[in-house]
Amino acid sequence: MNSKPRLSTYWVTCADGLELLLQEEIENLGIQKIERLPGRLIFQGTLEHAYRICMWSRLASRVLLPIHTHPIEFSHDARDVAEELYEGAMAFDWSLIFAPQSTFAIRLHTEREIKVNTQFATLRAKDGVVDSFMEAVGKRPSIDTKAPEITMYILAGKTEHTYCLDLSGDSLHKRGYRHYMTDAPIKENLAAAILHKAQLAKVDPEILLDPMCGSGTFIIESLMILTDRAPGLVRRFGFNGWNGHDHELWMNIKAEAAERHQAGLAKDLPKIYAFDADWEAVKATKKNIAAAGFESLLDQIQIEERTLADWPDFKAEAKRAFVVTNPPYGERLGEKSSNRALYLGLSALLQKHFPNQTAAVIASQIEQADVLAFNEPQTLRLMNGKLPIYIRSGKIKPASVVLPFLAEWQPQQYEPIEGAIEFANRLTKNMQTLKKWAVKEGVYCLRLYDADLPDFNIAVDLYGDRLHVQEYAPPKTIDPEKAKKRFNLGLQAIRAVTGLGRDAIFIKTRARQEGKNQYTKQSTASKRFIVQEGKAKVLVNLTDYLDTGLFLDHRQMRLRIAREAKGKHFLNLYSYTSTASLHAALGGAASTTSVDLSNTYLNWSKENFVLNGLTVDHADEQNMFFASDCFEWLKEGHEQYDLIFIDPPTFSNSKKFYGTFDVQRDHLSLLKRAMNRLTTEGTLYFSNNYRGFEMDEEILAFFDVEEISSETIGPDFKRNQKIHRSWKITHPKTD
Incomplete structure (x- = not known):
């Protein structure tokens, strides 16, 4: 017995x-x-x-x-x-x-x-x-x-x-396959825990995606689960030299595990996608998959160098999909807020490609996880070494269909506002006139009113479903109390005509600004929102600065750049929040380079890029950002560009810039330097907002210059033809 x-x-x-x-x-x-x-x-x-x-x-x-x-x-x-x-x-x-x-x-x-x-x-x-x-x-x-x-x-x-x-010897998270490493990898047992928590096996996916695969840990751990591969099958343990070791018992357990894995390999596996923006990560993933014993499956796995902005059509309709990833936490993105932009962009992609499917995403801060659009999300807090991480998992919410605000707007019924009837009528007329164009072209951000009437000297801009109202400071001859009363009447009319509440309307007073004052922070409220322009998602700030981060009058120029940028090296001088560079990148530019004195705006630029799934790492030279005076930057470099955009300030005396910049006085030197960096067949677009500007005759004599102002001013600015002037400048054609 x-x-x-x-x-x-x-x-x-x-x-x-x-x-x-x-x-x-x-x-x-x-x-x-x-x-x-x-x-x-x-x-x-x-x-x-x-x-x-x-x-x-x-x-x-x-x-x-x-x-x-x-x-x-x-x-x-x-x-x-x-x-x-x-x-x-x-x-x-x-x-x-x-x-x-x-x-x-x-x-x-x-x-x-x-x-x-x-x-x-x-x-x-x-x-x-x-x-x-x-x-x-x-x-x-x-x-x-x-x-x-x-x-x-x-x-x-x-x-x-x-x-x-x-008995384990080395820690059990070391499965024996990780021969090639990338930055900040997740431990294998934590990856397995995340897959278990998100119920990978129960989902039994037909599509499996890791869009930021790093060294391939999630892909390999998923393969181990889906093929019933024991994590201890090919590693050494700490009990072989122990006097109490039962060799026969262990070999029986090992044989059983090998048999189960062989049976698991015969099962149908999902279509697997492993992407990363870093080619070294792609190589590491391939090598680690082979080292894990899954080399025979490499032909079934699509491992590619891709950014989030470059996702293919997964054809995921009516299929079970499972997405899991460990984003890079934005450690190279500048400010912590860039991390949030990355997660916002990833969330939008998940909603678009994988509605109602399962996903699990790692975050280093709970605020990052909170922006992910999941139904009934679950959160797991773990320690990856000494670093706390948060895992958010659940079903992905479908993307809501967002129409231009004017598509659903109809003239409102409201009591006449004494003292603002003419203004209300003009605003209503403008919105009716712009509606057809905005809906047809998918324009979400536009100017509705621009000081059309002398008594209401304000600008009303629509950003998605929010209004940015700027009051131009009245002359000193106007009684301040009277001006304030008229402005309040204007706000009352704006709310009545648009149907928007107070929380959707943001107000600023715009006095004449010079130099660095134009970029001084006006507030710390940080009411930032995402708006759509063409293919681009853009972060706008309606409270903190005089300008919002998106110059609406240059919309047509940005869309033009998007159409022309494919395969070209693009340079953006005085780039501000680099929205022109963003359009160029999304339009397929070979590279983008953005130059601005302000680190604040360059970090904002990086957030815009990350939000759209684009890389901002200087190491790959795909999208580069330089905090520099544009004159000095042009002088010191030698790279050539196929497409250049320059939109300088009218005047600047920034503390970072020795001396002052005056667009009328200095544009000759600026353009000559920029044309030295333009390829023979390239195009330079130059624009500015100085109403009295005159192009220097030397530029007209040395280059082919065509004024294209009318082509770059949208219908919402046609009432103010002098909002800016624009030129197309190229090198003379040689016979």
């Missing part, structure tokens, strides 16, 4: 936050009566149970067998933890656990209250083990910190020190 298998106490460690998921996992391996502690589970089980966790746990960090406990005597005032560890190691006969010819290593962990030099304490614990061997058998084992046959795990506590045999 066979006796019952011997029961022992085992510890299973994990990353903080994984305890409950790990408990569910090992319960599915047939283990019951589990005690859950922070970062650790404790259970009574058999050696087979411990081996099965080593083989099959996707979430655990280590499987430990406590061997010896050394209680602490508190008879002395000052504790010498290192000596306590030595004494505890000496108090046990380690030759019962492993042979002296085996190599070993010690990993020391301490409870938070324990203060000790861990390097010295580890050395003393090692000395205790060696001296125990010498006392018991007269021989000493050797240390091997890189590939020991036996790994001991010691937990130094307040009341006792516990000495454990580490």
Whole structure:
């Protein structure tokens, strides 16, 4: 009659936050009566149970067998933890656990209250083990910190020190396939936990996508789950040199795992996409997939260098899809707000391509995760090493159909506003006139009124479904109280005509600005919104600065650049928030270069790019941003560009710029320098808002110059033909 298998106490460690998921996992391996502690589970089980966790746990960090406990005597005032560890190691006969010819290593962990030099304490614990061997058998084992046959795990506590045999050897997150690394990779067991939490196996996807795949961890862990591949199948463990190791039992478990994986490989796998904007990451993913034993599947996996802006048509309709990714947290994007822009852009893409499908996305801040558009989202907080991360998972909300505001606007019924009747009528007429054009062309941002009437000297701009109302400061001859009363009447009329509430209307007073005052922060309210222009999503700020981040009068020029930029190297001088560069990039430009003195606006520029799924890393030279005076930048460089856009301020005396800039005085020098950087067949577009501007005759004599102002002013600005002037400048054609 066979006796019952011997029961022992085992510890299973994990990353903080994984305890409950790990408990569910090992319960599915047939283990019951589990005690859950922070970062650790404790259970009574058999050696087979411990081996099965080593083989099959996707979430655990280590499987430990406590061997010896050394209680602490508190008879002395000052504790010498290192000596306590030595004494505890000496108090046990380690030759019962492993042979002296085996190599070993010690990993020391301490409870938070324990203060000790861990390097010295580890050395003393090692000395205790060696001296125990010498006392018991007269021989000493050797240390091997890189590939020991036996790994001991010691937990130094307040009341006792516990000495454990580490059955896992290396941490179980090391599956043995990660030969090639990228920046900030996620640990394999955390990736598996995220896939488990998002229910990859239950979804049983027909499409699997990681759009920022890094070194391929999510793809490989997904393949392991979908093909029933045990994470411990091809790695080494820490029990081979242990005297209690049951080799036959382990080989049976390993054979069973190999058989299950072979059966799993015969199943239909989803169409798998692994993209990254970094070619080195693409190469790493391919090599790691091969190293994981899935080389035969590489032909079935589409691994490509792609940005978020370059997603293909996944043909995901009526198919089950699963998206999982670990974005780069925006560490190269400048300000933290750039991180949010990345997640906003990713969320919009998920809504467009994978509505009602499952996704799981990692964020380094909960504010990033909060912008993801999921139905009934779930959040899991984990520690990736010392870095806290948040995983947001759930079903993706379908994208809402957004029509231009004017598409649904109809003239409102309202009580006549005494003193503003003529203004209300003019605003209504303008909106009726612009409606057909705005709807047909898909224009979301436009000017509705521009000081059409002398008594209402204001500009009313529509940004999506919000209004930006600018009051031009009245002359000193006008009574301030009278001007204020008239402006308030105008606001009342604006709300009545548009039907928009107070919370959708943002107000500024626009006095004549010079130099750096034009870019001085006016507020800290930070009411920033995303608006659509052509293919581009653009962040606008309706409160903090005099200008919003999007000059509406240059809309037609930006759309023109988008049409002409494909395959060209584009340069944008005085780029502001680089919306022209953004249109060029989305239009297929070979590269974009944006130059502006302001780091604030360049960081805003990067947010716009990231929002649209474009890269902003100088290393790939795809989209570059330079905080510099444009004159100096042109002077110092030599690169040639096929398409250049210059929209300088009328006047500037920025503290970063030595001297002043005057567009009338200085445009000759500016344009000559810029034309030196223009390719022979290239085009330079020059524009400015100085109403009295006259092009220097030397420019007209040396280059082919065509004024195109009328082509670059949209219907919403036709009432004010002098809003800006624009020219197309090229090198003379040679016979």
